[in-house]
Amino acid sequence: MFQRIVxxxxxxxxxxxxxxxxxxxxxxxxxxxxxxxxxxDDKLQGRRTGxxxxxxxxxYIAGELARMGVTxxxxxxxxxxxxxxxxxxxAEPAPTLAIEGPGGPVxxxxxxxxxxxxxxxxxxxxxxxDLVFAGYGVRDPDAGIDDxxxxxxxxxxxxxxVGVREIDGPQAPEESSDVIETAKAQGAAGVIxxxxxxxxxxxxxxxxxxxxxxxxxxxxxxxxxxxxxxLIGAPPVDAIAFIDNKAAAPLFAGAGQSLEAVLDSxxxxxxxxxxxxxxxxxxxxxxxxxxxxSPNVIGLIEGSDPRLKGEYIILMGHADHLGMKAEGExxxxxxxxxxxxxxxxxxxxVARMLKTGPVRPRRSxxxxxxxxxxxxxxxxxxxxxxxxxxxxxxxxxxxxxxxxLTYDFKDVVxxxxxxxxxxxxxxxxxxxxxxxxxPDPEPEEKIFMRSDHYAMVQAGIPxxxxxxxxxxxxxxxxxxxxxxxxxxVADDLSQPINxxxxxxxxxxxxxxxxxxxxxxxxxxxxEGDEYGDRYAPTAPKTKR
Numbered sequence: 436m437f438q439r440i441v442x443x444x445x446x447x448x449x450x451x452x453x454x455x456x457x458x459x460x461x462x463x464x465x466x467x468x469x470x471x472x473x474x475x476d477d478k479l480q481g482r483r484t485g486x487x488x489x490x491x492x493x494x495y496i497a498g499e500l501a502r503m504g505v506t507x508x509x510x511x512x513x514x515x516x517x518x519x520x521x522x523x524x525x526a527e528p529a530p531t532l533a534i535e536g537p538g539g540p541v542x543x544x545x546x547x548x549x550x551x552x553x554x555x556x557x558x559x560x561x562x563x564x565d566l567v568f569a570g571y572g573v574r575d576p577d578a579g580i581d582d583x584x585x586x587x588x589x590x591x592x593x594x595x596x597v598g599v600r601e602i603d604g605p606q607a608p609e610e611s612s613d614v615i616e617t618a619k620a621q622g623a624a625g626v627i628x629x630x631x632x633x634x635x636x637x638x639x640x641x642x643x644x645x646x647x648x649x650x651x652x653x654x655x656x657x658x659x660x661x662x663x664x665x666l667i668g669a670p671p672v673d674a675i676a677f678i679d680n681k682a683a684a685p686l687f688a689g690a691g692q693s694l695e696a697v698l699d700s701x702x703x704x705x706x707x708x709x710x711x712x713x714x715x716x717x718x719x720x721x722x723x724x725x726x727x728x729s730p731n732v733i734g735l736i737e738g739s740d741p742r743l744k745g746e747y748i749i750l751m752g753h754a755d756h757l758g759m760k761a762e763g764e765x766x767x768x769x770x771x772x773x774x775x776x777x778x779x780x781x782x783x784x785v786a787r788m789l790k791t792g793p794v795r796p797r798r799s800x801x802x803x804x805x806x807x808x809x810x811x812x813x814x815x816x817x818x819x820x821x822x823x824x825x826x827x828x829x830x831x832x833x834x835x836x837x838x839x840l841t842y843d844f845k846d847v848v849x850x851x852x853x854x855x856x857x858x859x860x861x862x863x864x865x866x867x868x869x870x871x872x873x874p875d876p877e878p879e880e881k882i883f884m885r886s887d888h889y890a891m892v893q894a895g896i897p898x899x900x901x902x903x904x905x906x907x908x909x910x911x912x913x914x915x916x917x918x919x920x921x922x923x924v925a926d927d928l929s930q931p932i933n934x935x936x937x938x939x940x941x942x943x944x945x946x947x948x949x950x951x952x953x954x955x956x957x958x959x960x961x962e963g964d965e966y967g968d969r970y971a972p973t974a975p976k977t978k979r
Contacts, residue, residue: 460792462784462941464934470499470780471937474754475772475928482771483758484655484729484807485520492754492779493732496804499783500734503790505802508735508823515730518806518817521664522725523555524653530554530721532627532676536714537689548682550647553625553675554720555656555664561719562625562674564592566686566712568697571598572614572626586709589622592674592716594686596697596707597630616671625674625718629683629694631701640679655810657817658726667816667890674718689713729755731814732804733823736789738952740797746828748952749801749896750785750944751815752778752835753808753887757922770927773920774837777937779804781835784941785948792945796952798830805887808836815887819894830957831857832898833948834888837921839903840936842912846871846904847943850883854964855897856977857951864946868939873904876913895971897958901944903936 473479473495479488497507497514509516530551532543543549554560570582572595595614608614618626630640656664680698687694690712700707732754738744756771770776786802789795801824807813822829847865849872852858865872875882883889888898905913920926951958960967962976 474776505734619671815890842908844903
């Protein structure tokens with residue numbers, strides 16, 4: 436009897452799935468194209484956060500959601516969830532690093548012998564302290580490495596040799612952010628980084644300086660209640676200086692080992708050892724603040740199940756882009772047709788399917804078009820800190836960002852899915868459409884950490900972002916886009932956009948969102964997953 440009941444239930448659920456698929460509401464390629472055409476139009480001037488162009492985009496998205504019958508769910512029952520922002524820029528005089536030691540005073544200036552960053556506070560910031568050299572600045576007990584062994588870094592400015600694993604061997608640090616976090620954990624007030632000779636042979640200081648200064652632009656953060664900036668990945672110390680190794684000798688004056696000996700140690704296969712220095716340093720920076728606000732747009736599709744409608748699946752994408760070039764000739768507008776007008780078009784059409792389809796979502800859906808993604812996931816991070824619904828009621832996030840819609844894709848890459856049971860949901864949806872789920876083709880690019888869903892992961896919420904895969908024409912399409920379109924003025928409607936690929940992406944994301952919304956249980960992090968353990972340590976876990 437039990438077996439017959441189970442078999443009947445399985446058959447019934449399969450039949451329901453088939454009916455839902457057969458009755459799936461149609462998706463209009465023309466309507467999808469219309470969204471992209473409007474959002475990527477020159478009149479929006481690149482939709483940069485805080486500009487009239489982004490305001491026009493926000494109004495358009497709110498208008499489209501309203502026409503679908505979606506309910507506004509922002510501040511005070513409106514569409515907008517206002518994000519308080521602050522633009523932080525360097526003011527004159529230029530930041531300086533002053534060294535005081537046995538060899539006499541020496542001053543290094545930002546943009547010449549040094550690149551100095553770190554301060555976020557408005558006005559003048561001074562960071563001073565005695566110096567201590569800590570080798571590569573790595574602490575890895577599992578590998579038996581502790582470059583701080585025997586050193587007192589508390590309240591001091593730590594001097595580090597910049598090493599790269601591919602150049603200096605497996606015991607060199609992989610990323611500078613890791614060693615800065617380690618220095619902060621040791622109580623350091625600031626960090627001075629010196630490139631090793633192997634590194635400067637590959638990338639001379641003149642090129643490092645030129646590239647950094649050409650790319651230099653103000654930092655944008657959202658504001659805390661007390662007005663202080665809050666920024667994902669903000670420097671953990673107020674002073675970070677990256678300096679030319681030809682200008683670094685005064686740091687080691689009077690010490691037991693010279694800079695030359697430290698630099699030479701890399702060529703001898705030796706790990707540089709730490710020691711106290713005889714000099715002292717002072718870093719001075721002056722910053723200006725420009726305060727403004729920019730909206731996330733939020734809509735609600737209420738769930739149909741009285742028991743589950745108090746839980747939410749977030750469907751999101753960012754509406755902002757890079758704006759315009761400050762100077763030059765020819766095309767100056769970063770239209771962002773694929774990044775992320777194509778993503779917002781997908782969000783809007785998935786929302787339309789959820790609102791009008793015959794199978795209604797049991798959980799509620801929050802549709803969010805974020806601001807400030809290009810400045811550092813600002814709108815998503817602000818929402819994660821100030822959600823418009825209880826944070827514990829958010830079950831999952833589906834983010835859509837920069838779909839490369841120039842080919843008929845055969846597979847997708849599901850960033851973040853493999854950290855939770857969202858993985859099975861994505862696999863089911865893809866299989867039902869004859870698509871393959873492929874591994875990340877470029878793990879070194881860390882795309883998983885570079886879009887809005889990652890801010891939600893850091894809030895402890897299982898999240899996923901789909902990108903079109905690399906099978907068939909995909910690999911060439913990815914290369915073409917990243918070579919010629921990504922964050923360039925060529926990302927406009929002149930590209931060979933495949934509007935039917937947009938329709939397919941809409942249908943796939945609709946299946947994923949609907950599955951998450953209608954499941955009896957919420958997604959769970961996998962046991963032992965690094966992100967689940969770090970950001971949701973008390974949440975229920977399941978075996979992979």
